[in-house]
């Protein structure tokens with residue numbers, strides 16, 4: 001693990017010396033090629049690191065970033081990439097389920113009259129409304145992009161019935177607080193949100209858009 005830590009320092013150092021990568025990138029199907037350069041190298045790990053910490057343009061394609069195929073885009077994917085690049089670790093997405101992975105994808109959009117930046121908003125899925133009330137999500141991802149509309153992709157979802165909400169919080173509390181931006185799939189209002197269940201079948205890419213993102217006054 002010591003080697004990994006050294007590589008972290010190297011990656012962080014390069015992050016500040018290389019600077020932002022090109023912003024006009026197009027989608028790529030190559031898992032792990034975060035910067036769409038047709039190769040997988042340290043710059044991809046840096047790109048992913050910067051993305052996770054909010055310093056990078058949107059990923060060209062969220063599906064290439066979940067290199068360890070656990071349905072989330074986080075630091076463990078950077079570690080996985082570094083292990084592959086420097087230590088002969090498993091290839092990006094080597095253990096991913098074959099195509100037709102069950103997914104939930106969609107957009108989050110600010111409600112009419114709302115203003116704010118949805119960058120960094122998290123999307124959560126829950127098995128029951130009780131889980132939602134207790135903030136006990138089964139899976140979560142960070143949406144990609146910024147501004148009034150962002151996109152998300154939750155991969156490797158278990159088929160079944162789900163509830164979904166989206167939440168950008170700066171407070172660290174496990175409940176909605178003033179200034180948070182929240183939305184949910186369903187009906188109702190901020191004071192009385194009503195989540196609707198939806199079902200996902202095996203191999204389906206379920207589209208769930210949330211268009212009621214609202215800033216809590």
Ligand SMILES: [Ca+2]
Nearest residue numbers: 033037039044
């Ligand atoms: Ca690359």
Ligand SMILES: [Ca+2]
Nearest residue numbers: 066070072077
């Ligand atoms: Ca991952």
